[in-house]
Amino acid sequence: MPLGRLTSAPPLPAERARVADEVRGFLPGAEADALRSAAATYLRPGGVAVEIGSYCGKSAVHLGHEAERVGARLVTIDHHRGSEEQQAGWEYHDASLVGPDGRMETLPFLRETLALADLEGTVDVVAARSPHVASWWSTPLDLVFVDGGHTDEHATADYAGWAPHVRPGGALVVHDVFPDPADGGQAPYQCLYLPALADGFVEVHAEGSLRVLERPA
Numbered sequence: 001m002p003l004g005r006l007t008s009a010p011p012l013p014a015e016r017a018r019v020a021d022e023v024r025g026f027l028p029g030a031e032a033d034a035l036r037s038a039a040a041t042y043l044r045p046g047g048v049a050v051e052i053g054s055y056c057g058k059s060a061v062h063l064g065h066e067a068e069r070v071g072a073r074l075v076t077i078d079h080h081r082g083s084e085e086q087q088a089g090w091e092y093h094d095a096s097l098v099g100p101d102g103r104m105e106t107l108p109f110l111r112e113t114l115a116l117a118d119l120e121g122t123v124d125v126v127a128a129r130s131p132h133v134a135s136w137w138s139t140p141l142d143l144v145f146v147d148g149g150h151t152d153e154h155a156t157a158d159y160a161g162w163a164p165h166v167r168p169g170g171a172l173v174v175h176d177v178f179p180d181p182a183d184g185g186q187a188p189y190q191c192l193y194l195p196a197l198a199d200g201f202v203e204v205h206a207e208g209s210l211r212v213l214e215r216p217a
């Protein structure tokens, strides 16, 4: 889809592109390009972006690259125990991500990804539950990317916790928005996307299941 009001981001340099392509994750190429363009549009020098749902770092490489380019920071938050649908027996389970104690453990993979992409100087890793961090957070944010838990409870908490921190003129970017239930789970659509529109955020771009919503200045 044409980028409309978004500034087109340059492609990732070859080595970072290789890391982003090879790491496990859930972000198709066109959505990754749109995410980088959202970051190119909203991130300001000295600004901060927050990502909910690091997993193994695929989206963090894309966002982190743009943060580095403009002189901003990315804080990526994940408890690293996997979402409901990533647990054993569920659709998105990956047995190679189970730690020695039998629980999901993606933090080492995220750290390896950031090291390989040479982004440890720009991306701050927070291993914690999203609502816990939101409860003490106070820095206005240029961009919030929500790609965390996909239950109503988690999506509702992510909206309540993080939308208020988006600065005027900044962006809330939501992944896995499916208006038609036949296409996917409804929580990001019902509990993040629709409440944001109701609160005055304006949709400026859509790519696949990614939605870029701007808070009016």
Ligand SMILES: C[S@@+](CC[C@H](N)C(=O)[O-])C[C@H]1O[C@@H](n2cnc3c(N)ncnc32)[C@H](O)[C@@H]1O
Pocket (backbone or CB within 6 Å): 024, 025, 026, 027, 052, 053, 054, 055, 056, 057, 058, 059, 060, 077, 078, 079, 080, 081, 082, 083, 106, 128, 129, 130, 131, 147, 148, 149, 150, 154
């Ligand atoms: C769909 S994956 C994220 C994919 C990632 N953005 C990528 O590019 O591959 C969702 C992640 O959200 C994390 N998560 C789910 N609920 C969470 C919560 N309440 N707080 C922090 N992380 C959470 C899971 O551990 C999982 O790693």
